[in-house]
Amino acid sequence: MEILLSLFNGILIALEPINLGLAVIGVVVGLFVGAMPGLGSVNGVAILLPFTFVIQSFTGGATSPMIFLAAIYYGAMYGGAISSITLGIPGASTAVATTFDGRPLAMKGMAHVALVAAALASFIGGTVSNVLFTAFAPLLASVALSFGNPEIFALMLLAFATFVGLGGDDIPKTLFSICFGLVLATVGFDIISGEPRLIFFDITGFSHGIRFLVLAIGVYGIGEMIWTINTSRYGSSMSKVDVSWASMIDAMKRFQEAWRGTLIGSLLGFFVGILPAAGATPGSLMSYGVTKMLSKNPKEYGKGAIDGVAAPEAANNSASTGAMLPMMTLGIPGSPTTAVLLAGMVIWGLQPGPLLFTNQPDFVWPLIGSFYVSNLVAVLVNLAFIPVFLWMLRMPFTILAPLIFVLSLVGTYAAYMDMFDVWLMVFVGVGAFFLRILDYPVAPAVLAIVLGPIAEPKLRQSLLLSDGDFSIFFTRPIAGPITVIAIILILLPLFKVIYDKIKGKPAEA
């Protein structure tokens, strides 16, 4: 009851004209920052952090500046889906999983369905996580604390397990793709020993590792574009889009099909988000994997399943609220964006940590209130802009292809300001095209490069703790069950083959 009262007061403060105005501006800025390939919420928040001092000098407290930045964060989570769907280039790393099915839907002329599903799933994901955050913040903080190194590694293993089924039915090729991604993920300096690894040809650019966005834009921007050009050489590949009220309402009706993905994404995304190692990108990828695994028609995924758009979008919004939790209650950022927000809080004179909720209720509750407000603003703004985004798709491919190429180059440069990354991105794109011709799935490699750098140090820290004894992953109360489930999932295809043999049925190819 006390919580509801605090929340109600918080929402009232968030609805004050200045705060509401900042939320609307923040959401719109975030939407566009998120939609620009390469620029994600972290860039938007970092660039506008200094501007918050102007806000602070007008409003006094830390509440309004934080509402502004949180709204950008939110908006960007919505915006990331837009370029993933319309152009096939992930707008941000959190929206990579959205391209898996969002792009195929757009190619089928169902971009409006994908965009509406993304917006509504984002809204539901955001709302679910807001409610969980409000009700259980202190409790969840202790859950986050109970996740040590072995637990996080077990969770990463589970994520890989869900993706063994992601690359279609060809398990060996999927495993190859995961291993290939894991090798790429080890490039750069090793955190544990501090030694450089796989710095190919002594090129300095490799010393910071192969960055995830470089790979993602290469694969989904350049690689996908070459693929489209190659497959549609003689036909017109102009997408048909229908912008009308009827089609929008139809799209909203179609969203009912995506309840399963939305639900999984909302819950799983939030949970992964609160663990201060992961963040929204692994959350969205895992949700996609799990949704596909639990689906009755896993074969539709990657070809335009609405669930495949809803799950990662619900997850990345849910995770972004989730990631606020360790930031506020433990003082540890769960994602790069929350790291910048954390720095902001320190600068505004707040001390994030277990006592923030008790010592700074005047800051905390209006901020939580603003999550609700921003989420609502974001879905309305997003739905209103959908016709504009659809218009982009009406461009003939002869214009769109060069545009994608330019956006990929500019976006990669904007993300890290490093020309080496731009060349690497083009190289990766061409490589991905050939892998695709050879029918190797690339999504598992993309997953591996996100999760690899999280999983590897956790694996090694755990083994240091246990003096190299792998039983540490089985004997701990939280890590144990997760590890066992992960291993069963990995072995499941094998069981299936054996089962089919015994039953005398021919093994499915």
Add this chain to the structure above:
Amino acid sequence: MNMFKSMAIGVAGLAMATVATVGVANAWEPTKPVDFIIMAGKGGGADKMARLMQSIVEKENLANRPLVPTNKSGGSGAEALIAAKKAADPDHTIMVTLNSFFTTPLRQPGIDVDIMSFAPVGRMAEDTFLLWVHKDSGLKTFEDFLAKAKADGNKWVMGGTGKNSEDNIITDFLNNNYGLDIKYIPYKGGGAVAKDVAGKQVNSSVNNPSEALGFYESGDMVPLVAFTDERLPMFPDVPTLKEKGADFSYFMQRAVVGAPGMSDEALAYYTDLFTKVYNSADWQKYKSSKSLMGDFMAGQALRDYWTTQRNRHESILRASGAIK
């Protein structure tokens, strides 16, 4: 003057603006955004401090071009050192450093970095270290800790930031000087270490006050001893290791350096800029609230400080066997 400048830019375009700028001041000023390299990952002590500096520059409008922070945490700072060394435009490249500035070039001669080639912009503070345990451990004093750690042997786990880093050096000292066998687990950042002490995933840490403050205030983490010369004003009841009879203190430099090859004019500009940052009310407040020590230091004085620190770290690393 400023108004004239911006009007000139608006009305007459870039050429006119250049003339106006030259008219305002002859001294060197950045002509494009400044690359502000952070030698550590996001969210740790160094990162928060760097972003605070950046914000003070913005808030007080101290520079005509923004500082653009980029985190390069790879290889205990090796990635950052290499990036600064190879910077295309040294006049627009500055870096926030930690003690890995001294240790990493010693440990990895392969990266071929001479720290004396960096420009001494300014030392903003010296960060302090304390020994932390969880309140549920029941340990109240440093002696309690020694007895418990000795009894537990290598089952006692210390979390710390990076291999052969500041935290590792202090842990090595405790092991060697008190006959302990503490197991050291390297982490990516100090925030994650503090979280794992609070969550009882590891037994102890030597976090900086800024990293452990949240959990100290909530009562989860307890400081037992300070690795400083004198007791810290914020922790008046926590004795120093020197009081306990060991001639050992250890600090972390929080300094801004310029990329090798930076011109003297640019160096003078940045030293002036960071002197202003140092003197700002925000920085002074941060310094006292996070238990930071040390005065501003620049130029030759800072170079001499580097020489002393490098020699000291060389002997520490040699003694622990990290280098030969």
